[in-house]
Amino acid sequence: MIVKDNLYGTIEFNEFEERIINTAEFQRLRRIKQMSVTNLVYPCANHTRFEHSLGTAYLAGLIANRLLEDEDEKNKARLYGLLHDIGHVAFSHEGEDILSRYLGTHEEIGERIISDGEVADIINENYSTREITAMKKSSLGAIVDADIGADRMDYLRRDALNTGVAYGLIDMDRLLHTTKMENGKLCIAEGGLEAAEWLLIARFMMFSTVYLHKTVRIATAMLHKAIEGSLEDGTMKPKDFIWMGDDFALFRMRESKKAEPYVDGLLKRDLFKEVVAIPEKNAARREVEKIKNEIMEKYGCEIIADYPTSFSKPVSLRILKKNGKLVKLEELSEIVASLREAEEKRRKILILVREKDKKKYGKAIIREFEQFTTGASR
Numbered sequence: 001m002i003v004k005d006n007l008y009g010t011i012e013f014n015e016f017e018e019r020i021i022n023t024a025e026f027q028r029l030r031r032i033k034q035m036s037v038t039n040l041v042y043p044c045a046n047h048t049r050f051e052h053s054l055g056t057a058y059l060a061g062l063i064a065n066r067l068l069e070d071e072d073e074k075n076k077a078r079l080y081g082l083l084h085d086i087g088h089v090a091f092s093h094e095g096e097d098i099l100s101r102y103l104g105t106h107e108e109i110g111e112r113i114i115s116d117g118e119v120a121d122i123i124n125e126n127y128s129t130r131e132i133t134a135m136k137k138s139s140l141g142a143i144v145d146a147d148i149g150a151d152r153m154d155y156l157r158r159d160a161l162n163t164g165v166a167y168g169l170i171d172m173d174r175l176l177h178t179t180k181m182e183n184g185k186l187c188i189a190e191g192g193l194e195a196a197e198w199l200l201i202a203r204f205m206m207f208s209t210v211y212l213h214k215t216v217r218i219a220t221a222m223l224h225k226a227i228e229g230s231l232e233d234g235t236m237k238p239k240d241f242i243w244m245g246d247d248f249a250l251f252r253m254r255e256s257k258k259a260e261p262y263v264d265g266l267l268k269r270d271l272f273k274e275v276v277a278i279p280e281k282n283a284a285r286r287e288v289e290k291i292k293n294e295i296m297e298k299y300g301c302e303i304i305a306d307y308p309t310s311f312s313k314p315v316s317l318r319i320l321k322k323n324g325k326l327v328k329l330e331e332l333s334e335i336v337a338s339l340r341e342a343e344e345k346r347r348k349i350l351i352l353v354r355e356k357d358k359k360k361y362g363k364a365i366i367r368e369f370e371q372f373t374t375g376a377s378r
Contacts, residue, residue, distance in 0.1 A: 031245020
């Protein structure tokens with residue numbers, strides 16, 4: 001099977017991989033956007049989990065070819081890359097934020113899909129499904145999941161390409177040539193230090209400016225309200241979101257009285273507006289919720305308080321120095337060590353209302369939150 005990819009050109013898949021790709025479980029990824037509602041801000045961000053999974057398998061193969069000798073191990077690394085996102089529900093991570101309460105994480109859903117069904121039947125011809133699901137905790141799994149793994153390298157480049165921003169550009173060739181395997185963990189040779197720094201900086205910038213763009217956060221908050229409303233009144237069941245693609249799920253949710261206003265807003269791009277942004281360090285959630293509820297009761301308008309998610313995970317990447325010693329990247333790089341502090345300064349709680357309510361009550365709402373808004377945007 002030959003695929004033409006907009007990042008890597010021609011990618012080849014063997015017959016076994018092709019059969020996995022052609023299952024209903026895998027093909028459903030064509031209907032799940034990689035970046036959910038981000039296309040309301042970046043119109044070209046319509047790529048899906050399907051092509052990301054193909055690209056991750058390809059990169060996993062490149063890394064495995066450099067690190068491994070056994071052909072079967074190389075094939076397993078590609079297979080793990082191919083299947084790493086098979087458990088995503090409609091709206092990707094943004095849907096998972098709500099649906100994980102009922103269905104588990106996308107990794108847990110993926111394990112269930114891999115363990116039972118058409119994909120499982122094919123896997124069991126060459127391997128055992130338990131062998132594949134257990135790879136997450138193995139050195140082969142690290143080829144995909146590590147800080148410098150195939151998953152991250154693909155989504156940063158693919159998301160940057162499809163949004164048109166330059167932040168996700170990374171020196172992939174240098175990373176591939178300096179990636180090493182030590183004691184079952186991926187690391188980078190000292191000569192690849194700058195390339196590793198740039199990858200983590202690129203991730204930080206993509207989160208800061210794209211994934212958590214203010215308008216993307218607003219659209220996501222409305223999506224969350226729509227999902228919650230459609231579940232509360234029984235229009236949708238959690239499992240519906242596994243097999244439905246984004247568009248079908250959106251129109252089905254529109255049948256819900258509770259979800260309809262939010263779905264209509266997303267379909268028309270008639271989004272809630274920010275009234276005030278509160279530095280997270282200035283206010284506890286319970287305080288914000290108390291004031292929010294008091295304002296809604298006082299003025300009769302709906303307010304959504306959107307809380308920031310964390311995007312700078314602890315960095316586990318290690319650098320292999322020329323003397324053979326493994327050192328944490330944060331200990332060698334002041335740049336990487338500073339990213340967490342930079343994130344803290346950018347974390348804001350967004351207070352959102354409908355446009356008509358902002359015009360009518362905006363100034364009053366700002367006054368109500370004034371005790372928290374030193375340095376906040378208005």
